[in-house]
Amino acid sequence: MITPALLHASYALAHVPDVVRYGSKPTRELARDAALCEQLSAALRTWEAALAYPPNQVFIGNLSPERLAARARPWSAEPLAEARPVGPFGRMVDQITFYGLLKLADDFDLVVLDEDIAASARAAVQALQPNRLMQRVDRIVGVPAEQLERLASSEHGLPLFHAGRRVGFMRSAHDQDASLGADILLENLAGKATAALALSEALVHGPIAPEQVDYLLNTGEEAVGDRYQRGGGSLSKAAGEVVGCINATGSDIKAFCSAPVHGLIIAASLVQAGLFRHVVVIGGGSLAKLGMKFLGHLKSGVPIMEDVLASMAFVVGPANGQDPVFRLDSVGRHTIQASSAPPMLYQALVLDPLTRVGLKMTDIDRYAVELHNPEITLPAGSGDVPLTNYRTLAALAVKRHEIERSAIDDFVSQRGMPGFAPTQGHIPAGVPYLGHARRALRAAELQRIMVVAKGSLFLGRMTQLSDGMSFILERDPSAGDHPVQTPT
């Protein structure tokens, strides 16, 4: 039997301040009160501020979660002096680059860019070296300003802005089909383009070439399709096509926020079964979530921090003696009969799988739970999600007599971490830690971690159920005590 391993983890952030207005919440609030637009624009961050924001630097690997935990709060008040757009696990790109990615991912001439912006966007994408996107870079072309003006005044669609100025247009693809409206297509194309960027990073820096990808699993939350099958469509092959995964097929996993963990477990299973050698799990950015808590941020006088589209790509393949391996004997799952109350959910996702393989809670060096950045959620009254979850886990450890009540804070700080992920739906579901985990497990700094994700099935009004999945990733037993450095 083949042992599946995490061969690579890549991440990307696209800073898109002028797209925040098209997030679901801003769209609705600005329609209700147009005067909010000025306040929203004034509270958006510059590229430099978003780049130097410490949690974003953790996301791409330039700062560890441990070092983030040691930094003074608010993190936004103390930019990271040594911030860089390229990190060991991925990169950040600015809005011009994002528009270039959007255009190169566009197979139906839906995106129309001003010719000057297109030239800048093409140069920006070309500057992302090395990348797997160059085969499409010539697609990034624009039209004269007069043509853009004519189009915007005669067709259904959405204007695209940069620095407050209209620089492009997103067309609708059907005048009677809301599923092919410009707003939905922009959401889907943004997911595809950002997923392709993370996939490009994984295929440049990871161990396999695009041609070696056998299967792609997209785990984003967009709903691709037309009026007859909205949400029935897929982005996995669409993203793979952009970067040249010519031998891959794929499908999408839909499980709300927990989809990436479902996807990784399925990917590891496919590898273990010997059906596919290399499976890549991807997830693009969630445009609908941009600015979701902007009213709370405005009220609290903090910058609007939901201004990035986050994406990720994980390469799963046969163990190689260096990379951490999946323990598929200890997969946790939240069944239909299980209660959705947090302690019961953790019984199903953490305690049951640990018990099955004879491990204690303290045998897990680090838990990666929902890693929502608390600096984004607290001003909106949504609490510190990771901290709440870590305290629940610590309370369970007390109940099981694994730790003393007085050791709860130590459990939280030693086996948890601060949230550093953008609130992008499926993105924070434990998996932002995988890049750091892979590095630490290879280096023998950690022996075993657990990723725990929860999904809000009830949001779709089809069931009152919750969902959740978990898995253990551990140091390859054949690696012994020998530490392996991860290239940066």
Added chain:
Amino acid sequence: MQLKGKRVIAIGEREGVPGPSLKALAESAGAEVVFAVTQCFV
């Protein structure tokens, strides 16, 4: 709080108490739950 004979709208939260749990609690105290839902605020 006396819930007997009251009508209740139960809004649960995914990181806290789910809507169905609130509904069961309120009904056990004699309330009529007219709407129960769980929300996600992150």
